[in-house]
Amino acid sequence: MTLQLTTSVKYLKGVGPKRAEALARLGVRTVGDLLYHTPHRYLDATTITPLARAQVGSEVSCVGRVVRTGILPTRRGLRVFRAVLQDESGLLECGWPGQPFLERAIKVGQLLLVTGPVRYYHGRQLVPREFIVLADKDEAGPDRGLVLPVYPATEGLSHKQIRLLVHQHLDALLALVDDPHPPALRQRLGVPALAAALAAVHRPETVAAAEAGRRRLAFDEFFDQQLVQARARFLAKRARAGIRFELKRELTTRLKEHLPFELTADQRRAIREITEDMTAPQRMHRLLMGDVGTGKTVVALFAMLLAAENGFQAAVMAPTELLAEQHEDTLSRLLAPLAIRPELLVGRLSPLEKAQARERIAGGGARLVVGTHALIQEAVRFHHLGLAVIDEQHRFGVEQRAALAEKGDAPDVLLLTATPIPRSLALTLYGDLDVTPLRERPPGRGTVKTALRTETARRKIYEFVRGECAAGRQAYVIYPVIEESERADLKAATTMAATLEKIFPELRLGLVHGRMKPEERDAVMRAFRDNRVQILVATTVIEVGIDVPNATVMLIEHAERFGLAQLHQLRGRVGRGAAASHCILLSDVPEAAPRLQAFTETTDGFAIAELDLKERGMGELAGARQSGGVPLRWADFARDLDLLEAARRAAKEIIDADPSLTRPQHAAYRTRILQRYERGFELFRVG
Numbered sequence: 051m052t053l054q055l056t057t058s059v060k061y062l063k064g065v066g067p068k069r070a071e072a073l074a075r076l077g078v079r080t081v082g083d084l085l086y087h088t089p090h091r092y093l094d095a096t097t098i099t100p101l102a103r104a105q106v107g108s109e110v111s112c113v114g115r116v117v118r119t120g121i122l123p124t125r126r127g128l129r130v131f132r133a134v135l136q137d138e139s140g141l142l143e144c145g146w147p148g149q150p151f152l153e154r155a156i157k158v159g160q161l162l163l164v165t166g167p168v169r170y171y172h173g174r175q176l177v178p179r180e181f182i183v184l185a186d187k188d189e190a191g192p193d194r195g196l197v198l199p200v201y202p203a204t205e206g207l208s209h210k211q212i213r214l215l216v217h218q219h220l221d222a223l224l225a226l227v228d229d230p231h232p233p234a235l236r237q238r239l240g241v242p243a244l245a246a247a248l249a250a251v252h253r254p255e256t257v258a259a260a261e262a263g264r265r266r267l268a269f270d271e272f273f274d275q276q277l278v279q280a281r282a283r284f285l286a287k288r289a290r291a292g293i294r295f296e297l298k299r300e301l302t303t304r305l306k307e308h309l310p311f312e313l314t315a316d317q318r319r320a321i322r323e324i325t326e327d328m329t330a331p332q333r334m335h336r337l338l339m340g341d342v343g344t345g346k347t348v349v350a351l352f353a354m355l356l357a358a359e360n361g362f363q364a365a366v367m368a369p370t371e372l373l374a375e376q377h378e379d380t381l382s383r384l385l386a387p388l389a390i391r392p393e394l395l396v397g398r399l400s401p402l403e404k405a406q407a408r409e410r411i412a413g414g415g416a417r418l419v420v421g422t423h424a425l426i427q428e429a430v431r432f433h434h435l436g437l438a439v440i441d442e443q444h445r446f447g448v449e450q451r452a453a454l455a456e457k458g459d460a461p462d463v464l465l466l467t468a469t470p471i472p473r474s475l476a477l478t479l480y481g482d483l484d485v486t487p488l489r490e491r492p493p494g495r496g497t498v499k500t501a502l503r504t505e506t507a508r509r510k511i512y513e514f515v516r517g518e519c520a521a522g523r524q525a526y527v528i529y530p531v532i533e534e535s536e537r538a539d540l541k542a543a544t545t546m547a548a549t550l551e552k553i554f555p556e557l558r559l560g561l562v563h564g565r566m567k568p569e570e571r572d573a574v575m576r577a578f579r580d581n582r583v584q585i586l587v588a589t590t591v592i593e594v595g596i597d598v599p600n601a602t603v604m605l606i607e608h609a610e611r612f613g614l615a616q617l618h619q620l621r622g623r624v625g626r627g628a629a630a631s632h633c634i635l636l637s638d639v640p641e642a643a644p645r646l647q648a649f650t651e652t653t654d655g656f657a658i659a660e661l662d663l664k665e666r667g668m669g670e671l672a673g674a675r676q677s678g679g680v681p682l683r684w685a686d687f688a689r690d691l692d693l694l695e696a697a698r699r700a701a702k703e704i705i706d707a708d709p710s711l712t713r714p715q716h717a718a719y720r721t722r723i724l725q726r727y728e729r730g731f732e733l734f735r736v737g
């Protein structure tokens with residue numbers, strides 16, 4: 051039988067039925083699976099501590115031969131398995147409390163790798179968190195100086211057995227590998243050939259070589275994913291028949307003439323992109339991604355007026371009443387010279403007011419509509435909805451966003467978000483969306499100075515806040531609430547608010563937190579907006595998008611507990627008026643100082659988004675760990691953003707030229723996608 055990558059692993063020498071079963075538990079069924087069962091980490095000589103140098107209080111990885119084992123009862127009746135290891139440097143005792151059964155697994159003569167903390171217990175003792183048998187008695191260990199790959203293992207199949215199995219067959223398996231990418235593409239991207247990458251991953255000479263191999267595998271993952279997405283976009287564009295608005299230059303032109311400010315270059319570019327979308331026959335599906343204060347609303351307003359001058363209605367949906375009111379306010383102001391009044395539909399209107407608003411919406415008299423979830427209630431019918439704008443789009447569920455669009459007949463959709471993320475990532479997360487970034491801030495805003503301070507400065511900070519408020523300004527004081535200890539934190543924040551009331555008897559304080567009813571919270575926020583409250587203590591991230599230009603101080607307690615992106619959102623609450631503003635980070639955690647210091651030195655939301663992503667990894671961005679149902683195994687969004695961008699470009703080029711991947715040189719891509727992606731078939735079936 052000739053070996054192929056699809057051959058069942060049980061035909062490999064050294065794999066019996068039992069092992070085949072264990073391998074299947076690891077997801078390894080074919081020899082190809084085995085080839086792609088790559089190490090999850092590497093141990094390299096530079097990370098191994100000689101036994102004699104393992105210091106109490108440190109965390110180490112050591113390798114040594116077992117020279118003695120035994121079980122010792124402790125005074126408290128716990129039985130401790132002990133093994134003494136030896137290397138050229140000396141001896142070290144390892145102890146596994148409560149695990150006497152290890153006697154059967156760890157034997158004198160074995161070469162053992164152990165990692166864990168070293169403590170003092172009648173001398174130095176390492177308490178392994180993990181151990182790996184590298185070699186049995188009389189067996190040579192892995193070559194010295196070499197990088198040792200560590201494989202994901204399972205019961206009945208140890209790391210070492212997997213390593214031996216892979217290495218025994220590696221050359222034969224590598225000979226079966228075909229690289230789907232032409233050399234020119236690989237060269238341009240600077241990634242190794244596929245077989246070389248797999249060889250480097252399994253049998254690296256240096257950790258850097260293994261990493262270069264991993265990056266190639268990561269690239270392929272991104273590339274497949276991006277091919278699928280490019281294809282999905284291609285199909286979606288074709289299928290998305292929508293309204294073809296005409297550029298009448300009536301309302302839009304009049305708005306431009308009457309704007310009290312100059313649009314930024316970014317705003318003009320965004321308006322141009324949106325106009326192109328709206329005047330094209332396909333439906334618009336665009337995300338406008340701009341930091342707080344970059345002026346998204348006015349961009350959206352141009353789109354709304356383009357719809358209106360074509361005889362259509364346009365609607366904006368915001369996640370809270372306060373934000374909806376704010377939009378109504380902004381729109382009313384900007385539209386006053388045009389004699390257009392936006393219609394507001396929110397929950398707090400009286401039943402009569404609501405009914406009247408609904409009537410104007412259904413009759414078409416209301417051309418521009420602003421509201422909350424109230425807009426998507428069943429009773430609301432639009433006369434002729436041509437554009438749906440969704441502010442803070444991530445605050446809505448998929449169905450809610452769709453529900454607004456369904457109030458019209460295939461209206462264009464514009465999504466707004468103040469949470470910038472790197473472009474390539476946005477393209478991955480938001481699949482079929484087109485993305486317009488807005489980076490530039492309108493001129494004429496006061497600057498925001500950011501400072502990092504410790505507890506010792508508290509008094510001074512309070513005096514500073516007092517001074518600002520005495521000058522008529524307002525301040526935010528933010529207190530973190532983390533989920534695990536929500537109760538205790540909430541108490542701390544409430545206590546904090548009480549303390550502040552005593553410190554600032556001359557000022558009015560308000561407190562908002564996540565456990566309040568939305569109406570209560572809105573009431574406090576309104577009071578702050580109207581300057582009836584001067585200091586707002588907030589435990590939860592206060593409303594993104596809230597615009598109180600008179601607030602000039604943002605004091606953040608326990609700043610180390612916030613992610614950088616969150617800090618940036620908070621900082622965006624100030625600096626919205628002409629006066630100079632201050633963001634003060636209070637933190638007494640020295641380890642957090644470098645990242646907080648870095649934060650004080652930049653105000654670019656996109657740069658911060660990248661830092662934040664690197665810091666947190668992808669955990670919080672749902673859906674990012676996988677795409678099209680296929681989890682990412684080698685790629686890491688934070689580390690490999692450059693690869694993602696390169697993969698996106700390469701995939702787009704290919705789909706642009708050959709949308710169905712029918713050219714012979716693309717056959718391998720097509721095959722891979724049909725095999726790996728559930729949606730693959732559905733996407734490539736049609737020509």
Ligand code: ADP
Binds near residue numbers: 344
């Ligand atoms: P965000 O992007 O955070 O939603 P908004 O759209 O609420 O920002 O705009 C914030 C404020 O900036 C508004 O009061 C708006 O009128 C004003 N603004 C928008 N664009 C400009 C500009 N180009 N120049 C000056 N002020 C602007």
Ligand code: MG
Binds near residue numbers: 346441595
């Ligand atoms: Mg906004």
